[in-house]
Amino acid sequence: MFYLRWLSLALVMILLFPFQVLASDSSLNLHSEAVILLDAKSGQVLYEKNSKVKMYPASITKIITGIMAIESGRLDEEATTSKRARWAEGTRIYLAQDEKKPLHDLVYGLMMNSGNDAAIVIAEHLGGTVENFAEQMNAFVNEKIGNNESNFVNPHGLFAENHYTTAYDMAMIARYAMKNPMFREIVSTKRRVWHGAEWESHLVNHNKLLWRYDGATGIKNGYVTQSGNTLVSSATRGGMDLIVVALKAQGSEKVYADTIQLFDYAFEQFDTRRLFSKGKRWVAEDGKAWEAIEDVFLTVKKGDSISYKVQDNGDVLAATGGKKQMITGKLVGIEDKMAESTLSLGPKEEARSVEESSERSSQLFLLGITGLLFFILAGAWMWWRKASDKSKKAS
Known part of the structure; x- marks a missing residue:
């Protein structure tokens, strides 16, 4: 009993001078092959896995196309749908050949409905050709954001062997884009009326997180067979702005589950403090x-x-x-x-x-x-x- 009293006293001393232990990341059970969790205000990486491994992005490529169109200062200009855009593969907003649309409307169709035809029209209008615009995309991310591990050969993200990025690069691109008020407004819009020559409907944002997660503010999901499911997301709570990039999950529900898990982890464990x-x-x-x-x-x-x-x-x-x-x-x-x-x-x-x-x-x-x-x-x-x-x- 005497020895136990001294052992108890020693334990009290340990409690008086505790070691600081950060929350364990081992509780995170993620399906995506590459992920990153970023505080958008401070730029600090709060969690990452394979964040600098080259991956195929799919339609999250459109984040670059969208912010470039917005920053061009030409959103009021009308762009004409070419034959190449009219017959674009994959998801479309059903633009008719020779249909004219303001660039402003096309960016909504690009980011909300993931229109590959809209991406081609934007690229041809701003760059002359899709190929020239792709070169401008690479110059843009290198100049504005400093990305060095990505290469883009098209404006929409359809698979190409030499079209790749990293989770880290996409987080930096998303962080830059979300500083633009118009971009933030577009990627957070859930529904919008669409008047087209061949398609009268509503654009419905493909990013399910806008309906599922309290505080979600964007940004873009994607899928092609070679990339699996990809998702770049943003959320705001209590003055904290977060960005999550999840790449190559085998199933859309898994990429959303990973993203929600990372958001919950950050909001529970961290605070963003303003120093100056x-x-x-x-x-x-x-x-x-x-x-x-x-x-x-x-x-x-x-x-x-x-x-x-x-x-x-x-x-x-x-x-x-x-x-x-x-x-x-x-x-x-x-x-x-x-x-x-x-x-x-x-x-x-x-x-x-x-x-x-x-x-x-x-x-x-x-x-x-x-x-x-x-x-x-x-x-x-x-x-x-x-x-x-x-x-x-x-x-």
């Missing part, structure tokens, strides 16, 4: 003034505190949960003595430098280990003394 607001001026401890050129976000495990330090070049070195991350290109130095000298990171949370936070954590850890060892050794020694005294009396 765009235009906010702030003075560091060394007296140097800075201004945020855009909002600065950090994704943290729920309950974790944040510490940070502004580097001499304006990068922000942030630490949370025992991990450090560099946030680059967000702050610029200014001459402003009126800038605020404090930064609130949340209720009852004190901002400290990364070095101070790390040093404090190390001190607490060492103190806890030292105390624990002391109580264990002391307990063992006293138990040995008591057992030795009993042995002497018995003899």
Whole structure:
């Protein structure tokens, strides 16, 4: 009993100085061959599996075609349906040959109803030919997003051996596209009236997540035999914007199940925290003034505190949960003595430098280990003394 009392005391010491354990990802049971979970605001990857393995994208290719059409500034122009577009394979919005439609309407048909004919009309209108537009697609993603592991040879995603991407690349493309208000509006639209020369109907968004998941905001699903089921999705809850890419699931229900599981995991486990607001001026401890050129976000495990330090070049070195991350290109130095000298990171949370936070954590850890060892050794020694005294009396 004496020894058990000391063991209980040792366990109390462990509780006083706990190790920080992140939630295990082993609970995720995913069917898709490649997935990625991304915080759209901070850009941080929260989970990934084979995210940089080359895969066939299918119709999620249309995300690029759609954002390029929107950014062209030519949405009011009327585009004419060619014979090639009229006889497009796969899913169509049944455009008639020589039918004219505003580019704006075609983007809705492209993203909601996955019209391969709409994709060809857009490509031919903006690029002259499908082949020229495909070259523009690759230039676009490299220039705007910096993707280096993808190659696109058509605007719709029908299978081609040299038409491939990665889950990571598609997440970055989706993150970029979702910053555009018109793109967000189109991919979140569930139903829309369609007036065509040969087809009078309603466009119904093929992305079932819009009906199934609270907070879903887009984006695009796809399927061809070689790619399996693919899905790029976005969802917003409590100020947190997430993007999930799931590639090559064998069945549409499986790709949706994977996506919902990843969304649930992120919303339950993480928070998005704003470190700096765009235009906010702030003075560091060394007296140097800075201004945020855009909002600065950090994704943290729920309950974790944040510490940070502004580097001499304006990068922000942030630490949370025992991990450090560099946030680059967000702050610029200014001459402003009126800038605020404090930064609130949340209720009852004190901002400290990364070095101070790390040093404090190390001190607490060492103190806890030292105390624990002391109580264990002391307990063992006293138990040995008591057992030795009993042995002497018995003899």
